[in-house]
Amino acid sequence: MSLFGLFERRSPENPAVPLTSATLLEWMGGPRTSSGVRVSEKGALAFSAVWRCTSLISGVSSALPLHVYRDGTHDRQPSQLLKNPHPELTALEVWRLTYAHRCLWGNAYVQKVRDNGGRVRELWPVTPDRVQVDREKPTVGNPSGKTFWVTDDWGGVHRLTPREILHMPGMGYDGVCGVSPVRAASAAIGLALAAEEYGARLFGSGNLMSGILQTEQRLENDDADRLKARWKAKMSGLDKAHDIAVLDSGASFQPVSLPAKDSQFLESRSFEVEEIGRWFGVPHFLLGLTAKSTSWGTGLEQQAIGWVKFDLHPTWLAPTEQRLTKELLGASVTAGYKIEGLLRGDSRARAEFYRVMREVGAFSANDIRDLEDLPPVDGGDLYLQPMNMAPLGSDPTEPDEPSDDLDDDEGGE
Secondary structure (H helix, E strand, C coil): CCCCCCCCCCCCCCCCCCCCHHHHHHHHCCCECCCCCECCCCHHHHCHHHHHHHHHHHHHHHHCCEEEEECCCCCECCCHHHHCCCCCCCHHHHHHHHHHHHHHHCEEEEEEEECCCCCEEEEEEECHHHEEEEECCCCCCCCCCEEEEEECCCCCEEEECCCCEEEEECCCCCCCCCCCHHHHCHHHHHHHHHHHHHHHHHHHCCCCCCEEEECCCCCCHHHHHHHHHHHHHHHCCHHHCCCCCCCCCCCEEEECCCCHHHHHHHHHHHHHHHHHHHHHCCCHHHHCCCCCCCCCHHHHHHHHHHHHHHHHHHHHHHHHHHHHHHHCCCCCEEEEECCHHHHCCCHHHHHHHHHHHHHCCCCCHHHHHHHCCCCCCCCCCCCCCCCCCCCCCCCCCCCCCCCHHHHHHHHHC
C-alpha cells in the first residue's frame, strides 16, 4: 500500500504538518518576483499560457501509445504495470500527472509499490513539494547514495531510496534534481500575472467608457439620469446601428478611445504569452497565436512536426522511455512511445510514402503496420525486390546459367 493518498490534506490549521520551507512558500504563494507578484508552481497555473503549455505537454505525452519491445526487434511484450499502474487512476491519468509535475516542478516522483516477491505492482505519483532529495554515502543497498525524504499525508517524514521511488528529473545542472521551469521563468510569469491583474482592475474600475455626454447647462442628478437613459434608448441596440442622433440645448457626445498606453498594455499581453511559450518550448500557434506565423494547414502541420522532433520527444518522451527501461523493466526489453502518429502527414501522403518504400524493398508489410501501430501479420516480413532494379545491361527475367560444376557432374553420368 502506498504511503501517499491521492488528495493532499495539508492546511495551516493542521499542526501535524511540519512548516518546511517548501510548504511555507506554498502557503505564502511562492517567492515574490520583481513585479511584486508571488509565483508558485500551483499559482502559475492561473496564467492561461502556463496552463495551456502544461496541459498540452502532459496531455499529448500521456496519450501516446507506450509499448515494451524486446531489444532489437519490433516484438511487443505485455506489461501489466504500464497498462494498469494504479488501483484508482488510469494509465493515462498517472502519466499525465507525472508530466504535469515535471512541467511545473522540473521533477516527477512516483512511489514503487512492490508485492511480497519484490516485483513492482503499482505506481503512485507523489507531489514534488513533499519530496527533498539528498545524496548520502553509497552503500550496498543504495549504490547511488540518492535519498528521498518524503512527507506523507499525516505529516510523517520517510527516508526512501531509488528502490522505492522512481525519480524522473527534467533539465538540471547537478545531476540530482531538475530545475523548476516555473521558478526559472518566475520573472516572466510574475509579469504576466501582474499585467492580468492590472487589466482586471482597469476594466473593473469603470474607466473604460464608450463616451461622455456634455451640456452647456448644469444638470441635477435626476436630469442627468434622464438624459443618459434617453441617449441609451435612442442609440443602443442592433436595429439602431448607424442611426443619426439629434442633441439640443447645447448637448454634445464625446467618444472616449482607449489611451495609447493601454493599447500597448494589450499588445504586451500577447508578448507575455509568446514568452511563456518559449520557456516551455511550445509553438505559438498551439497557444492560439497565429499573427506571426502561417495559419494554413500545411504550414501548421510542419510546425507541429518540428515541435515533436525538436522538443516533445527529446525533452519529455525520450527521458521517460530510458528511465522506465532502466528502473522498471527487466533485462532485454525496452520501453518506447509510438510517435509516428504525430509525425505523419495526411492519409494520402502517408499512403504514397508507404507504397514507394514497399515497392523499392525498404519496408515490409509488418514495418508499415508497426508504423501505423498495428500488430504484425504472418508472412508480413517479406521484402519485395522490383524486377526493373538490376545491373545495367542485364535481364532480371533471364534464368541463371548452370554452373560449371553442374555441367561436369552431368557429363560424368
